[in-house]
Amino acid sequence: MSVSISRRRLLGSSSAALAAAAPFGALLSSPAAAAVSEALKPSFEHPLTQRTVAEMLAMSPVDTARESALVSNAFRVLVDAAEALREPALRNAVLAILKDPVPTVADTDEGKVLAALKAEGLIDAKRNKVFPHVTQKGRPEQPFWSAPGSGYASHHAYPGGLATHCALNVLSAVRLLENYDSVFDCDLDYDAAVSGELLHDLHKPWVFAWQPDGSSRVEKPLAKTGEHHVLSLAESMKRGLPARVVVAQAAAHDHPGTPAGEALVVGWIRAAAIIAGVDPVERGFLAADKKTLPLPRRSEGFVVHLADHDFVLSGPACQWSLPALKKLAASTYGLTSEKDFNSFRNYVFANLSAMRVWALLSTEGEAALAADVARILKA
Numbered sequence: 001m002s003v004s005i006s007r008r009r010l011l012g013s014s015s016a017a018l019a020a021a022a023p024f025g026a027l028l029s030s031p032a033a034a035a036v037s038e039a040l041k042p043s044f045e046h047p048l049t050q051r052t053v054a055e056m057l058a059m060s061p062v063d064t065a066r067e068s069a070l071v072s073n074a075f076r077v078l079v080d081a082a083e084a085l086r087e088p089a090l091r092n093a094v095l096a097i098l099k100d101p102v103p104t105v106a107d108t109d110e111g112k113v114l115a116a117l118k119a120e121g122l123i124d125a126k127r128n129k130v131f132p133h134v135t136q137k138g139r140p141e142q143p144f145w146s147a148p149g150s151g152y153a154s155h156h157a158y159p160g161g162l163a164t165h166c167a168l169n170v171l172s173a174v175r176l177l178e179n180y181d182s183v184f185d186c187d188l189d190y191d192a193a194v195s196g197e198l199l200h201d202l203h204k205p206w207v208f209a210w211q212p213d214g215s216s217r218v219e220k221p222l223a224k225t226g227e228h229h230v231l232s233l234a235e236s237m238k239r240g241l242p243a244r245v246v247v248a249q250a251a252a253h254d255h256p257g258t259p260a261g262e263a264l265v266v267g268w269i270r271a272a273a274i275i276a277g278v279d280p281v282e283r284g285f286l287a288a289d290k291k292t293l294p295l296p297r298r299s300e301g302f303v304v305h306l307a308d309h310d311f312v313l314s315g316p317a318c319q320w321s322l323p324a325l326k327k328l329a330a331s332t333y334g335l336t337s338e339k340d341f342n343s344f345r346n347y348v349f350a351n352l353s354a355m356r357v358w359a360l361l362s363t364e365g366e367a368a369l370a371a372d373v374a375r376i377l378k379a
């Protein structure tokens, strides 16, 4: 329960009042929400371009993401959500990351960071590097909007999958905040939860850089989770984001509702603070004993964690779609090599999404999938 009377109680539940209180949240439940939903549909029904197989094979993952209406609409959801954050400095910091996810954390003494992580037992003793490859200092490996949503065997594994993953998550977080307020009169910190969600996978463009065979880099573990999580947290710390945002972001992969869960979150914060070169207690990321989150524990991290659960369905949807896609690639388009198939799956998923592909396969079957793919790719 919130101590103060919630915004909803204070302002009533008219859409105008809510619009004043929570611009992006209200947008989703107002007539403008219909416009947002409508804007997401044409990507499925009217793809921008129907490519030939030769054209498709010549496209890089970045080209593929750039041309996809699905991806550009999803990225627009993220930019809209960032622009609706209330606190100007936070808004600017989040927008800067979405527009240019350059890994500033890599600009440090990596050997020193590696030794400190080893001394704390936060990284495998056999590791000789902390960071993924940086092709050009001061530049991101790719734009935020062209990165996959995860490793190549997991959720939204296609160009632009990070944008679609985060769009679903952010919309889920906004709805959860509204629902906690509507049902329980809990007035949670909108900026902390929404920006935590926007930032939670910010270093996936770095960690999951595209490879020459059309797949993405294989992620390494760090502090008992995928390295993208800790590196993303470190980036938020290094760029000076407020503690309430960083602590909420830290809970994406697990929540502090159990001692075991909290120990994991604390470990990620400790590792990220070492990488960012900051004191996690001084900055308010941990309690003074470094054993728990700041007390009393806030609820916003739970919102980030719950809203990040898109992967529960989207992971299997991606993997279960592959056999039918492989069959279609070979039978209709003559694509049999692994590299050509990777280009095909990247192109199909980036334009239709793995979620839609699986929805078609599981309800209408392979012929419906073939017809949908034919709209975007000439045989």
Ligand SMILES: [Fe+2]
Binding pocket: 200, 201, 228, 229, 252, 253
């Ligand atoms: Fe993550």
Ligand SMILES: [Fe+2]
Binding pocket: 165, 200, 201, 252, 308
């Ligand atoms: Fe995620």
